[in-house]
């Protein structure tokens with residue numbers, strides 16, 4: 001990562017009608033850095049991305065891509081590649097044919113096209129499918145070809161809006177590897193995601209947007225340390241869906257429902273507390289299928305930030 005940002009956003013404000021969607025957001029992303037923009041639905045993430053792509057003029061503040069305003073200057077827009085959430089490829093055409101079309105569309109000169117396509121396929125690990133029609137590819141491959149299509153003109157900033165919606169774990173890991181490889185070639189990556197596991201695994205820095213404001217930003221590990229210190233997260237997976245009594249017992253133990261039958265809480269005395277919890281629950285006839293103790297994650301941080309907003 002270098003010191004000079006490729007992307008600068010100063011005091012971004014935007015409103016639709018009289019509705020304020022961005023209320024003064026600053027953002028920098030550096031070459032060779034992966035920045036994950038997080039936040040609940042409606043926080044303003046896609047609006048910010050739209051402004052960075054120069055799709056509209058902000059009602060306040062400024063965006064600069066390598067010093068130039070992408071709304072005004074086409075050469076600034078050419079410095080970025082956008083990977084849309086939907087797969088934007090021609091199903092009947094092969095991977096190579098798609099990339100040739102997208103290369104031409106993004107302004108790659110004819111004489112540069114073959115090496116650009118080869119390098120995009122290599123970076124996204126799709127070369128082994130170059131002659132396969134896109135409609136025959138698995139979802140994970142399609143996502144990677146979608147990325148390949150966005151990097152043919154060698155952008156300095158790559159933006160991905162929700163790249164892992166509907167992607168299974170293996171495909172996601174392959175996608176993460178591709179994103180890391182790009183970062184390691186010096187590309188700046190801005191990724192908008194609801195997938196906190198992915199953000200935690202990938203991001204050099206994260207920013208939380210809430211109601212049009214950036215409320216927290218930093219290196220994931222450090223933010224987690226600052227927020228939770230030595231606390232550990234205890235995860236309790238129940239065998240059976242607890243009934244109302246069971247739920248109130250779990251709640252009285254300080255556990256909150258995560259998803260499905262998974263309950264969680266934080267504790268300074270992680271492993272001991274987990275053992276005692278297991279004993280107490282069994283004593284009350286609630287049999288955990290599994291209890292895990294692990295360091296807190298971005299998920300915990302996200303819940304914490306959401307609680308601030310409820311308290312506010």
Ligand SMILES: Nc1ncnc2c1ncn2[C@@H]1O[C@H](COP(=O)(O)OP(=O)(O)OP(=O)(O)O)[C@@H](O)[C@H]1O
Nearest residue numbers: 016017019021039040041042043044045046047048
């Ligand atoms: N073109 C538009 N006209 C009017 N309101 C809009 C428009 N686009 C977005 N909004 C509103 O602006 C707010 C922010 O939307 P935005 O899409 O930026 O949020 P987001 O953080 O990307 O959310 P999500 O996680 O759901 O994608 C929302 O309340 C949305 O309804």
Ligand SMILES: [Mg+2]
Nearest residue numbers: 045046047161
């Ligand atoms: Mg969005």
